[in-house]
Amino acid sequence: MTTNAVDLLQQQQDNLNQLMGLLDSELSAFKNRQADEVYQIAQNKNELINQIQQIDKSIAELADLDHLKTQDDFAAKVEQIETTLAQVKSKNAVNERVIRTSLNNVQRLKQSILALKNSDAMTYDKQGQAKTQTLGKGIKA
Numbered sequence: 001m002t003t004n005a006v007d008l009l010q011q012q013q014d015n016l017n018q019l020m021g022l023l024d025s026e027l028s029a030f031k032n033r034q035a036d037e038v039y040q041i042a043q044n045k046n047e048l049i050n051q052i053q054q055i056d057k058s059i060a061e062l063a064d065l066d067h068l069k070t071q072d073d074f075a076a077k078v079e080q081i082e083t084t085l086a087q088v089k090s091k092n093a094v095n096e097r098v099i100r101t102s103l104n105n106v107q108r109l110k111q112s113i114l115a116l117k118n119s120d121a122m123t124y125d126k127q128g129q130a131k132t133q134t135l136g137k138g139i140k141a
Helices: 003-031 035-060 065-069 072-117
Strands: 122-124 130-132
Touching: 003 035, 003 072, 065 072
Parallel strands: none
Antiparallel strands: 122 130
């Protein structure tokens, strides 16, 4: 296996490990309601994903890629990377479910508060979300 291929595969593995750590930090920050930290982690995740895509493109453009695929050590390293990637996807799905559930709970709370506050002015939008509408101070005859 060429040095360039070894370096690229190691970079890919390192990036995926970093992404795994960011996903752990994201879940922790979200549980602790640290919105600024969640935002920063999301930016870092985006940068890492861009790096992963770039390295993947570089690996695909290796001149001797067909030959490398036949080598056992290359195939083993790729399999290890794919295993890590599957773990990253699984963690990401968990984080997504936690965030979606939390957002849904906030939305339900918002609708409940609106219903209590302005029950006589409650309307719904096209998506079925509650909203209040003030019609002014009333009609003067």
